[in-house]
Amino acid sequence: MDIPVDMKVVGKPSQQLTRAEETMKVFKVAQNYQIDSETAREIFKKMTNNSKKYLRRAKVESTHGSKLFDTKEQLYRHFVGNYMDVEDFHRRPLAKLQHDIAEETGLLDFIKN
Secondary structure, three states: OOOOOOOOOOOOOOHHHHHHHHHHHHOOHHHHHHHOHHHHHHHHHHOOHHHHHHHHHHHOOOOOOOOOOOOHHHHHHHHHOOOOOHHHHHHOOOHHHHHHHHHHHOHHHHHHO
16 A cells, blocks of 8 residues: 655745755655554554544543553553654654644544544
């Protein structure tokens, strides 16, 4: 399963946008996103109805008041395998990519709510 990735810089023409486009070319951002399509595929697979049932159970407290995950960030990290907070993206490869996919599939909203 190939997952197409369309990369473009959005905004009014400016020196900063030109620089962003050049940076994307130099670092081969689009090609790297294509290479990581396996990672994307895994996240898409996780966003199934069975996964939603699992996530609902993981968020619920037991009758004794304990939870499997103390925070939404822990649940996200367990399920997606990366950091949820933008401030932590620099700490682990593919954090932004996985976050974008989780957001696109609705997984991020599902975990946050």
